[in-house]
Amino acid sequence: MSTITSPTSGLAGPANPTPPRARDKESISLAGKRKARQARGLVMPALFFSIALTQIPFLVTIYFSFLDWNQLRPNEIKFTGLSNYVTVFTGSEFFSSLVATVTITGSAVILSLLFGLLFAVLLDRKFFGQGVVRTLMITPFLIMPAAAALIWKWSMLDANVGMVNVGLKLIGLPPVAWNTDFPALTIIILLTWQYTPFMMLILLAGLQSQSREVLEAASVDGAGPWRTFQWMTLPHLRQYIEIAVLLGGIMLLQVFDPIAIMTKGTGGTKTLSYLLYERAFIGLDIGQAAAFGVVTVIITIVVATIALRTLFRVFMEGGTR
């Protein structure tokens, strides 16, 4: 029962360690409490600012979502209760937009993860010009999203002079009207091209943090490259893949430029971010846009909580390796 360290157990060292929690309880004294208060005091300003800057606008948005407010009829603002939310859930726009968001974001994340893994594996060995190749591979991620969308719209995917169609013509295939016939695919191609370097960098870090000795031991034991990859590298990479998917997913959810520049929301490409922009700046209906925004935030919180609590080992206690 008594966990007070006796002189002998102290000298015995690691053979009989006291559990961490008990040790903390014992050492909390007045000095410790004051230190904790000081630490909290130093963090308070930053915490206060971040709460004010993020939560106050959110509360105002919730208030706006209960108003019937069209910017071009400024004299007719009135409180309207839940009718904006009714519009959100009974209209078809929100759910088709949700489907579009899931499709585009999901496909872009998965494809860029696969390509990123492929390139990371290829870059994980020493060869002549490795540094130059790595820098070139990172470049798509550094280009500004609007510039990237314009490049793809005009130079690559233009139906007449785009490089992709010229290439298809050289092989003998008919040209493809990318924007008209395959709008969602067009966006996914662009996003994959831009986010593969991001995934590649994270996975490359994971690959390079593997212990070489363990890999050598595996090859000595007779495991071929594929088995080594499947049973040793991939489990090690799990944490890195989780982080890459989480960060990549967060960034891809907010993507707006390609849709505004290339497809303008037709053909199943109207993601939530474009829908919100349309409602607010083209529909000029602040109340409705606020309602859409609030519902989006609630869905995001639900999905994020489920994902982070159950799927993502990296945020759980003891998720090491």
Add this chain to the structure above:
Amino acid sequence: MLARRRALAIGAGLAISAIALSGCSGAGGGGGSAKEVTLTLATVNNPQMKDMEELKGTFEKQNPGIKVNFVQMEEGDLRAAVTADVASGAGQYDIVTVGAYEVPQWGALGWLKDLTPALESDASYDVKDILEPVRKAISVDGKQYAAPFYGESSILMYNKEMFAAAGLTISNNPTWQEVREYAKKLNTPDHAGICLRGKPGWGDLFAPLTTVVQTFGGAWYDENWKAQVNAPEFKEAVNFYVDTLKESGEADPVSNSFTECLNLLQTGKVAMWYDASVAASILEDPKTSAVAGKMGYVHAPTYKTKESGWLWSWNLAVPNTTKNSDAATTFVKWATSKEYQQLVGTTLGWTRVPPGARNSTYSIPEYKEAAKAFAPITLEVMNSVNPVQPGLNPQPWVGIQYVTIPEFQDVGNQVAQLVADAIAGRTTVDEALDKGQVIAQVAGDKQKK
């Protein structure tokens, strides 16, 4: 060692805060002296506006103490930015470029300064010189709320060489059925028959499409604000447009608006184009266009009405939230004056004079010579369109290719997205227009009260 590090850190911190604070003071000061005024002008990034920016030095020399800062944006972004600014009273812009769609609505709301006294009191400005339909479209109850910078209607542009090679001729007032036949005959693997806008947007694809609807006898709303989007005439018109695009239109139509079709014509990839008359001045500029001198221009094709050209003008207006109202008005008057037109002609070239705003432009001898291919037809068409009743039936708003209600941006955009889906073959025209009818009726109901 530690002391040196600390000194270095403190020094760096002081330097950074000094730079940051000096930056703050610079921005806050702005026009330091009481006399110097900087006007912020928001405009669309069309070539004529870029010319205006190029020539602003002349204005600044003539008006010492006034500087003009141009903020150029794409049309959709401009509309959103300026609407948000003016509606919220933020007052960021001293002069705004607004279209004939916004001016009457914003004037009625009291957001724009009434320019009638300033324009009429100056005899040399000659406000009666402005084209009558253009002036009607930007006035409310006789008060003019903006000055037109340039105006346009829509015409059919065709490549004379391709027509001659196919042995075809076209009259000055063609019908849509004739145009569709020509397009079919001119559609070859080298060049498409006709370029029509397909990009989803109320000002993109629905500008030409609304004129087609009206000349087929349809309309967005009837006199009692009942939506007519799935009426037989509207359906017939949209089916005609979509089928023409499928048969002889350019590849990838959903990507194409004014700029994209212009590119296709300039490079000889398409034989005909139905779009804004202001394109003619760009197509005839030998420095940028490979088809200068090869183009012919005729009236917008019709069916059941006599004329079907649209009416649009980009105008300069002064929001009431500006703190530099007089300086802004001076600039607006300068940029829309006869002197400015002479300045553009002598400095930049006579084909670049902003068209479709003043009658006197078409009497300038040098302009008549340089623009002889398209100036007469532009003037003819612009003076013959009727913004009060462009279609077969009376309508409760003034405007041809748009409905002058605030909700039209949203309605037009949504229905345009549905029509774009129909062009791409993802839905049928009937389904698209039935959904559009529901959307349009919601807006129509709001007008009834």
